[in-house]
Amino acid sequence: MSSGYALTVRFTTRDADAAQRFDALVARTLEGIRKEPGTLVYVVHVPENEPLVRVFYELYSDRAAFEAHEAQDHTKHMLGEREQYLVSTEVAFLNEMDGKRPASQEAT
Template structure:
């Protein structure tokens, strides 16, 4: 049985780019909702008290669904355009153990 695959991504934005970055993210997420059945969860967050930080939580049906996500035109556009807004970012690859809202071990 395929295992869910997740990412936690933290973006550190350049001063003054927050609104434009959030607009780019919203456009991208609209396409993810419409075109990516293997993307189970894709949630973007602000960080309280740190207006230049954003955290994305992404959960995919499996690693193949993530790889398919990475090939999508809307994702490639996001990756290209984010450079003008992002100072740096950190990515953590996550392997699900247990949770609510999806099955990890077939139970």
């Protein structure tokens, strides 16, 4: 596997109310993301014992698919709205080397 392109993003929200509002924003955004053909995985996690933190794992078929995701109106809206709920954002971009995926998501 060599063509996958991924990132993790760690968001820390201001407080419990901001976390709830951020989650609602993400839920609305996911409606559009689910229709993106090149977005293979887009999952939000809450780390144990860190209720104000959200960790996103995003896997795209390639960098072009990530760029197409970033160009979508629903993504642009989320990027513009999210800062009001956050105290920090940490992003790590990842180049896929090897691994296991469901057969329908195998990189070529």
